[in-house]
Amino acid sequence: MAVDREQVLKEAAALLTRRATTSMDEIARAAGISRATLHRHFAGRDALIRALEERGIEQLAQAMDAARLEDGDAATALRRLVTEAEPVAGMLAFLFTENQLFEGEAVNAGWARLDGRINALFRRGQEEGDFRIDLSAAWLTEALYGLIGAGSWAVHEGRVARNDLNHSIVELLLGGIRRSMEK
Amino acid sequence: MAVDREQVLKEAAALLTRRATTSMDEIARAAGISRATLHRHFAGRDALIRALEERGIEQLAQAMDAARLEDGDAATALRRLVTEAEPVAGMLAFLFTENQLFEGEAVNAGWARLDGRINALFRRGQEEGDFRIDLSAAWLTEALYGLIGAGSWAVHEGRVARNDLNHSIVELLLGGIRRSMEK
DNA sequence: TATCGATGAGACATCTGTGTCTCATCCGGC
DNA sequence: GCCGGATGAGACACAGATGTCTCATCGATA
Numbered sequence: 001m002a003v004d005r006e007q008v009l010k011e012a013a014a015l016l017t018r019r020a021t022t023s024m025d026e027i028a029r030a031a032g033i034s035r036a037t038l039h040r041h042f043a044g045r046d047a048l049i050r051a052l053e054e055r056g057i058e059q060l061a062q063a064m065d066a067a068r069l070e071d072g073d074a075a076t077a078l079r080r081l082v083t084e085a086e087p088v089a090g091m092l093a094f095l096f097t098e099n100q101l102f103e104g105e106a107v108n109a110g111w112a113r114l115d116g117r118i119n120a121l122f123r124r125g126q127e128e129g130d131f132r133i134d135l136s137a138a139w140l141t142e143a144l145y146g147l148i149g150a151g152s153w154a155v156h157e158g159r160v161a162r163n164d165l166n167h168s169i170v171e172l173l174l175g176g177i178r179r180s181m182e183k
Numbered sequence: 184m185a186v187d188r189e190q191v192l193k194e195a196a197a198l199l200t201r202r203a204t205t206s207m208d209e210i211a212r213a214a215g216i217s218r219a220t221l222h223r224h225f226a227g228r229d230a231l232i233r234a235l236e237e238r239g240i241e242q243l244a245q246a247m248d249a250a251r252l253e254d255g256d257a258a259t260a261l262r263r264l265v266t267e268a269e270p271v272a273g274m275l276a277f278l279f280t281e282n283q284l285f286e287g288e289a290v291n292a293g294w295a296r297l298d299g300r301i302n303a304l305f306r307r308g309q310e311e312g313d314f315r316i317d318l319s320a321a322w323l324t325e326a327l328y329g330l331i332g333a334g335s336w337a338v339h340e341g342r343v344a345r346n347d348l349n350h351s352i353v354e355l356l357l358g359g360i361r362r363s364m365e366k
Numbered sequence: 367t368a369t370c371g372a373t374g375a376g377a378c379a380t381c382t383g384t385g386t387c388t389c390a391t392c393c394g395g396c
Numbered sequence: 397g398c399c400g401g402a403t404g405a406g407a408c409a410c411a412g413a414t415g416t417c418t419c420a421t422c423g424a425t426a
Contacts, residue, residue, distance in 0.1 A: 003373085020203070023413060034374045039415065075361065097280045125360070132354075132362040138342045139334075139351045140360060146333025147326055154325040168322045171315075176359030177308070177323060178258065179315040186402085206383060217404045222385065 003033055003041055009055050012048060017094040018156070024048070049098070050107065056095045057110040059088045064117055074125030075174055081121070082170045085148065089165070090156070093149035115141055147173060186216055186224055192238050195231060200277040201339070207231070232281070233290065239278045240293040242271045247300055257308030258357055264304070265353045268331065272348070273339070276332035298324055330356060 011031040015022045024045055028038040042048040063084035069077050085092070122140040125131035131140075151169050154160040160168060194214040198205045207228055211221040225231040246267035252260050268275070305323040308314035314323075334352050337343040343351060 037373055044415070078360075122360075130362060131360050132358070135351055135355055135360070136343070136347075139337060139347070140355075142333045142337040142342060143330055143351075143355055146329040146336075150325045150329025150332075151322075153329075154322060159321045159325060160319070164319075164322070168318055168326075172318055172323070172326055172356075172359065174359050174361050175315070176355065176357050176361075177261075177305075177314050177318070178357050178359075179313060180363060220403055227385070
């Protein structure tokens with residue numbers, strides 16, 4: 001009865017997102033397998049985190065593909081990106097706070113690629129005259145991550161309705177707090 | 184030669200912001216004292232974190248006082264808040280990701296008070312017709328924390344210049360990404 | 367049914383961090 | 397100079413998690 005590796009990673013992500021210090025034993029139980037079996041599939045805790053990171057990178061990359069970042073105007077592409085990335089928001093929030101620990105070669109390269117794609121999207125919006133240019137694309141990228149993380153956390157805490165998450169993030173990013181007469 | 188408790192907390196905050204699992208020994212060394220002395224001043228790791236949290240709450244409260252949140256229009260008050268809170272940004276980023284673990288009585292009450300003040304600021308802006316009302320004040324509060332955290336991290340990583348931090352946060356919050364003809 | 371691979375349960379050693387304690391030392395005030 | 401409080405260095409036991417191993421069991425398949 002082969003263990004569903006993907007299912008294990010999913011459970012692990014759910015637990016670690018809530019508490020970064022969740023033990024291997026707790027993860028194993030949550031996944032419905034024994035600690036021994038967990039170790040048979042992932043050499044150790046580091047390997048598990050690494051696998052999670054690779055999974056997160058892959059999922060975000062797929063979300064980007066699905067969002068077709070290069071199509072249409074940048075703002076609409078950004079909306080699509082947030083929509084596609086929402087299911088991975090919790091995972092991103094976890095990795096965003098955790099990735100300071102592990103500085104793997106391939107992993108960093110993976111993040112750099114993703115950052116680059118988002119950066120490019122913001123730059124495109126700036127070049128097309130739609131996005132303001134007094135805020136660097138690098139900062140906008142970080143801010144996007146930050147808002148996704150904050151939003152995911154807020155939903156988890158019950159301070160924001162899950163249904164509003166997408167709208168909350170995108171609208172704040174695009175339009176800001178201020179009520180504008182027209183735009 | 185009395186240990187400078189404030190200095191120890193400052194060092195601890197700096198280290199823990201970078202890596203949440205920094206050991207007591209590392210903190211002690213960074214503060215230039217021995218682990219034994221560190222334990223003489225803080226009963227244990229929990230007590231140290233608790234002290235950090237109280238310190239963060241106090242500092243943020245002072246920043247709010249200095250920002251005079253009730254004076255003038257809400258947007259300007261928000262600008263003042265970000266300016267005053269900037270020196271504590273790193274600390275806030277740490278506590279923001281860490282407070283999910285410790286659920287102290289008094290501590291939570293302290294955060295609730297601060298959240299309430301920020302919430303009130305956003306609500307005031309909404310009632311005065313300056314802030315949009317399709318984004319809840321609760322979400323705006325979370326978003327502010329998120330952006331401060333992301334900004335602090337971006338500065339730490341060298342992706343945003345420290346001098347730009349204030350401007351980056353406030354402008355994104357108030358105006359959003361979009362280039363607007365007029366506002 | 368017999369077999370083989372995968373799993374669960376548990377024992378075990380190890381490691382890291384923590385909290386406590388003791389003892390020597392240092393430094394300032396008397 | 398002497399004394400007392402504070403500190404540093406280090407030993408110690410303890411707790412929790414980790415990684416490895418063994419052995420029994422279960423289930424699918426030949």
